[in-house]
Amino acid sequence: xxxxxxxxxxxxxxxxxxxxxxxxxxxxxxxxxxxxxxxxxxxxxxxxxxxxxxxxxxxxxxxxxxxxxxxxxxxxxxxxxxxxxxxxxxxxxxxxxxxxxxxxxxxxxxxxxxxxxxxxxxxxxxxxxxxxxxxxxxxxxxxxxxxxxxxxxxxxxxxxxxxxxxxxxxxxxxxxxxxx
Amino acid sequence: xxxxxxxxxxxxxxxxxxxxxxxxxxxxxxxxxxxxxxxxxxxxxxxxxxxxxxxxxxxxxxxxxxxxxxxxxxxxxxxxxxxxxxxxxxxxxxxxxxxxxxxxxxxxxxxxxxxxxxxxxxxxxxxxxxxxxxxxxxxxxxxxxxxxxxxxxxxxxxxxxxxxxxxxxxxxxxxxxxxxxx
Numbered sequence: 001x002x003x004x005x006x007x008x009x010x011x012x013x014x015x016x017x018x019x020x021x022x023x024x025x026x027x028x029x030x031x032x033x034x035x036x037x038x039x040x041x042x043x044x045x046x047x048x049x050x051x052x053x054x055x056x057x058x059x060x061x062x063x064x065x066x067x068x069x070x071x072x073x074x075x076x077x078x079x080x081x082x083x084x085x086x087x088x089x090x091x092x093x094x095x096x097x098x099x100x101x102x103x104x105x106x107x108x109x110x111x112x113x114x115x116x117x118x119x120x121x122x123x124x125x126x127x128x129x130x131x132x133x134x135x136x137x138x139x140x141x142x143x144x145x146x147x148x149x150x151x152x153x154x155x156x157x158x159x160x161x162x163x164x165x166x167x168x169x170x171x172x173x174x175x176x177x178x179x180x
Numbered sequence: 181x182x183x184x185x186x187x188x189x190x191x192x193x194x195x196x197x198x199x200x201x202x203x204x205x206x207x208x209x210x211x212x213x214x215x216x217x218x219x220x221x222x223x224x225x226x227x228x229x230x231x232x233x234x235x236x237x238x239x240x241x242x243x244x245x246x247x248x249x250x251x252x253x254x255x256x257x258x259x260x261x262x263x264x265x266x267x268x269x270x271x272x273x274x275x276x277x278x279x280x281x282x283x284x285x286x287x288x289x290x291x292x293x294x295x296x297x298x299x300x301x302x303x304x305x306x307x308x309x310x311x312x313x314x315x316x317x318x319x320x321x322x323x324x325x326x327x328x329x330x331x332x333x334x335x336x337x338x339x340x341x342x343x344x345x346x347x348x349x350x351x352x353x354x355x356x357x358x359x360x361x362x
Contacts, residue, residue, distance in 0.1 A: 029242075031273060033232055034230040034231065034232055034245050035230055036230060036245065040247050041272060043270050045270060047268075047269035048264075048270050049269070052264055054264070055261060055264045058257075117263075120260050121259075122256045123255065124254045124257075124258070126255050179343065
């Protein structure tokens, strides 16, 4: 009998020393237990709003940028035709060029003025796209200026063509890096 | 006879003192999502996960969380679009709660099974019976790998698109979690 009491006491002691979580009836880990800073876990409605506005503006930028390919390529093609023509239609070429420049400026605005949320890092193909934007932006300014000057000084026609070629090439490349 | 009674009473107790009992911490963890589009296959990885776990008489529970903004796909603009799509401004963290742990037999199990509850983009979705492969298993550590078969629709996330073509709804998330006791 004494031995049985000892055995029972021993069993109860072993069972009593088994580890248990917190003594609570329910396991309840929460995000606060993990050691993240308040800044990391805090909700930021303004950030979400900025992200949504940014997405909308960049979607418009993308659409206008794609549409602008049409007058840009048409202007360039017209320029090539004019270069070999006896009676070039410079008015149409100029009209197409003006359309291209206007659409271009509008497209650029949607990118330039899109919100840039905190924590956003420029890298990858997006960064390359921005670098190419600086290149074709410079060509977009130079090309119509050279075109206007070439109307008075024919020797500038070659420079105008070279600038236009640089514009179309860098513009289409900027589109390609965002697509593929 | 008394020795037999003692032995019978003690054996279940020793069998119950599993290696898992105690508190666990995530010593390293990475989560990698995979997105598929006709023109692109993209992966985004985060090594910023933190986690804790505890196993006791009532079972085991593990909680892993990772900031949404810590995922890096290699393109800043793409990451920003991802933040917008998953409402990172309002719900900055992804939380994965693992319960119902079932460990394979033997001293070094090949696989464990858990019920995973994922809280993401303001919604909770349960993935019962998720199998995780055991890459390493020790007395006080375990490295587990597996894939959460996330679906954008399940979390009410509108699939982002490129040139009007949306990405695939299935966005599997690969887990690589190393746990240490104590």
